[in-house]
Amino acid sequence: MKRARIGVSRRVAVSAMRACAGVLLALVFALYAFGIPDARAQAETDRALEQRVKAAFLYRFADFVVWPESAFAKPDSPLVIAVVGADGVAEHLRTLTSGRTVGGRPIEIRRVGASDPVPAAHILFISGSDRTRMREILRSGPRNSLVVTEVDGALDQGSVINFVIAEDRVRFEISLESAEKRGLRLSSRLLAVARSVRGNP
């Protein structure tokens, strides 16, 4: 009787241990498969994702814009993307464009700090963090520059492409008037993906 009981409890203990090991294994497996929740993973928040998507857009836009020939000094001059007030976006851009070219041109990313002058750039992204500065740059904005912003109403102030968040996604709106004013031609494929287009193509 006594031995039987010991046998039962040992069996229970063994199966419990096995079960625990099973749970542990499953957990490790699950964490491996689904992404380990460490501090770095936490930093990968939505905001970072939003910035990454915007960075990817800035790079992709280059394929759908025709700059006047005068915008490039030589056939192999780099395509310059300047980023004002969004170091995160600049960092992502640098990572995702490394080793890539656009139409045979290398890509150069320029990070523009709060007090830095705005360099000549083919694509100029002005973040929404400092709206006064954004307005200033838009007013004096360089010609031949695809100016991209992320503030409601920025198209009215001279921006060519403005990011908006719609249905939890990064979308963009286009002002053809501003594009024309800056001497740029935008491909109809770009217009087709835009959430809205202002002006007549």
Added chain:
Amino acid sequence: MSRYTRAFRPCLGQRVVHVALALCSAFVAAPLDAASDLAELSLEQLSNIVVTSVSRREEPLGAAAASIYVITGEDIRRSGATTLPEALRLAPNLQVARADADQYAISARGFNNTIANRLLVLIDGRIVYSPLFSGVFWEVQDVVLEDVLRIEVISGPGGTLWGANAVSGVINVITRPAADTQGLLVAAGAGNRQRGATTRYGGTFGADGHYRVYGKHFDLDNTRRADGVPTVDGGSRGQAGFRADWGTARRGYTVQGDAYRTDIAQPVGGSRNLGGANLLARWSESREDGSSVQAQAYYDRVERDQPGAIREELDILNAEFQHGFDAAKSNRVLWGAGYRYARDSIENLSPGLAFIPGSRNLSWYNVFAQDEWRLRENLALTLGAKVEHNDYSGYEWLPNARLAWRLTPERLLWSAVSRVARAPSRIDRELFVPARPPFALAGGPDFKSEVSNVLEIGYRAQETHALSYSVTAFRHQHQRLRSIELRPGGSVLENRMEGSTTGVEAWGTYRVTARWRLDAGWVELRQSLRPTPDSTSTATAAGLGNDPNRWITLRSAFDVTPRHEIDVLARYVSELPNPQVPAYTAVDARFGWNVSKELQLSLLLQNLFDRSHPEWGPVANRAEFGRGVFLKVLWRP
């Protein structure tokens, strides 16, 4: 006890292993991880990445010195909610109790009732309460949930901006602009308790105009009592509507409208036929100097044919205007005015009760102003007041003062003191039981506004990218609450109750990983109500509301892969005292499968571990809610 634990462990272990294995083998998909992956995506693919942002989520809350919770469209989608009241369960600061298949008792900070009268509800700026009792008939309030941008839920007084009736909370349902709902959407779902289908189409017009049109139909089955007998409350609703937006970001115009028809079964006398239609126009403009102007007007018609009770036709006209501008470098002024007119025509069908007079024309008008004064870079004082006039009690004075102190960019400490009034409604003055004299109960000819003075202190923080939370403590001091007084010839409604409501509401969000989010909410509520010394009332506070002391919600949203979602929503509600409703815990789970960009499938399981539970009402004939299954298909080509 320990034997059970031991015996249980192996099963649990095996189950976890099985589930884990099943998940791993079923969903092998490459997640969007390395930054370089994004460079390979087309413009269309980039446009389709969901980037719901924590920071943006906080934005509408910003420096708001109020207890405000925002339910996003994404939250609603992931909850699997099929009706507006079910979606409101996502707000931790709301108490939502389902009374039967169609009716709900919803309130913030106590006084919950199916005829709760202290919560102001707006759908796209249109006030949806009934002047019959200053509350909401939830069975006729519906929207296309897929088109909801967000629902702002403010607990606590909102009288200065929203007027009398925003006594203990405001629910603001905001749908997406038409530009955000372009193209076709078809959603259909069926389950063991409900079935429904929605179609919406959005297109463009003119140079800068967008529109959408929609139609939806929904059927709810009868619920059952604890003993299995059907309660005969099943319903069928149809609704159609449109919205058109045009103009620029600076100057925008909106016209929108809806029409609906709802039939709800009743045990005797035939079904309740409810219907209505509304049409709203809005103009808003923001100028270079930072000022903004908005004006809107709407017409709302409501028809209620409730055999054995009343037949009502109600027409409402509402117009309002507001203007915001920077008065000096550190002052932001917002002021406005509003007018509301209601023609309520009631045919009394029951010998048991009557509204006398049957027809009534009512009007309300108001002026308000508030100044947000930036005392220092991180300290803002908002002073505001509204004066509102109603036909019953005359002028009501609704002032408040709010202080917001931004300790760091991520931490806000705020406090507010407010005075709010719940203006009399038809039920307080003009309800008679029975329909002919002698009356056992009569509306009070001298019934005045119920008044509350409210103190709130709150703290809101975004501690890290992953963790944010909000805690609010509040005390509402009530005067002149509705009481039933014994008078010669019968009882009369008067204002001889008083007391207080004290509590704490807290909620938070923790992003465990980029794919796993946890939300939790906790509310503690204590109410102390008593008749004033000169009252003859023997009744307790039961007529005013029936509230739990505590309710807790827990929500987990997990992306197993970018295409597969598992959501769990658990809620605990403590016992309701009078009539007694036992405490309950309900767990819902949802499995979502985004088959492609165009097609989403989801399976919703409700009340997983619960044979059935009641949420509201006296034991004799109350509905219980059992397990529910709902399969939904959403197609957006």
